Amino acid sequence: MKYDAYSTEDFLKDEFFVKSVLNPNYETDHFWKSWTDNHPNKMEEFTRAQQLVRSLEYETMEKPVQEDYVRVFENVLKYNKKLPQQNNKHFFGRDWSSWKGMSKIAASVAMLLLAGWLWYGNGLNNLLPSEFENSTLVTKVSPYGQKTTVKLPDGTMVVLNSGSTLKYKKEFDDSFRKVELTGEAIFDVVKDPARPFTVHSGTLSTTVLGTFFNVRAYNDESQIRVSLAKGKVVVNNTGQTNQLNNYYLEPGQEVTYHKVKKTIEKRKFDIDQVFAWNKGIIVFESVRMKTVLKELERWYGVSFKVTGESQEWNYTGKFEKQSLENVLRNLSFSQRFEFTIENKEVEIKF
Structure with a gap:
């Protein structure tokens, strides 16, 4: 994975890393926790980059002016003073006290500020890119009267019920595996702790590591249902605001989202009944x-x-x-x- 050889400077230049720090969610938190657990030797660089990004205070950013770039450079200098003296000599494998080292860091952080300005123009609520933006999409359609089996790039098997559509990238990212479902499908997800698997279905997003579950989300029905047979999933309801919107399911549990009332409920279900269509x-x-x-x-x-x-x-x-x-x-x-x-x-x- 590309992050394995990253230095602090590399993290600062990485768009996904910056967006993860500024606008974290379940998927990004899980990804970075898993990565740092597997790369304890990179924790120092990772933590330094996090602190530098947060020092820019993107959440309240307005259009940057010359003073902003000065403030960025001052933040870098202040951060340097906070570092233990024994670490000062080997930051990035260079002499941190040298002007050359400081200028490189300042330049990287200034680039982040400029990137933040561009993101701000698109709205702070949209810091994370669309799941399928600027990517090659594969669309699988299961017409009425047919069931369709699809093998995804990671080996995950999906059985589409009739009248269903599945969209996904031709090749999954290093960070996540994301698909979009309209209709009904059973997912048998290949385990990959470093890359959570997410199914977007209407206002619900279901994220798993490796499991077997059913999603029913037809456009002409008043409900969306996510039913878990084995493993564990977390269902996120993006249609709710100012409420707890993560629902953790155990095998035999499901969540049902009511589109008209915009309410969601968690309950037990009959596994044989929900998965019967596949038989x-x-x-x-x-x-x-x-x-x-x-x-x-x-x-x-x-x-x-x-x-x-x-x-x-x-x-x-x-x-x-x-x-x-x-x-x-x-x-x-x-x-x-x-x-x-x-x-x-x-x-x-x-």
Whole structure:
């Protein structure tokens, strides 16, 4: 990894490092903790770079003027005075007391200030870049009536349910593994403690190290669900403000985000039911006709036309590897309707 040979000066010039210090989150905190644990010999350089970046006070930065560059250089000098005398001779492997050494550090920090000015123009709330900005994206689509298995660059296996889309970089970064999901998918994530794996689905972000879980986030549904079968995950709700927005899940737990109410709840769930679709099993539990037909549209790749008057009903049932005709025949017995199937169109008559 490129950070293994970094000096303090290298850290100061690294955009990802600077943004991690100024705008930390779960992913960046985990990454740097893991890296420093594995590189204790680099802790001194790492800590010095952190302190120098924080001394610039980016959070309240306004457009820099000449006095700002003077202040940066003064910060470097003040920081030098705070260093133990025995360390002064070997900072960066150079003579720290020399003007050449100081000027290099000052120049690096001044570059950070200038970078901060540019970031400020885009808003301080957007210090971290978009997950897929300026990158080569791969888009996998699982059309209605199909299930699609995708192998990601790190070996992680993803099974996309019908009507689902997955986006990811052609090659993952050294720091993170991030994907974007619309629809439903099961993730079997390869363990990589140095690179957390994050699934972005609507306002929820699910971060794991190595685990097996299901995410359901269709655009036309009122809920987003993250259900954990094994391992551990943390779900972050970016749609909440001024609230605790990290939800840690154990196996058998899930979080459900309600889009309209903008609320989230954590609870236990039936693993067999949630993961049934990957085994060719459709499960309905007290759901309305509209929900049943929408699920059948995705599952079999058909469209429905409903005629006649029907009373609203809630249906509970399970179908294992059944044809659409068999499913509709069973439904028609209990809900009393007739149906015809012609190519990819189904008409239901009450």
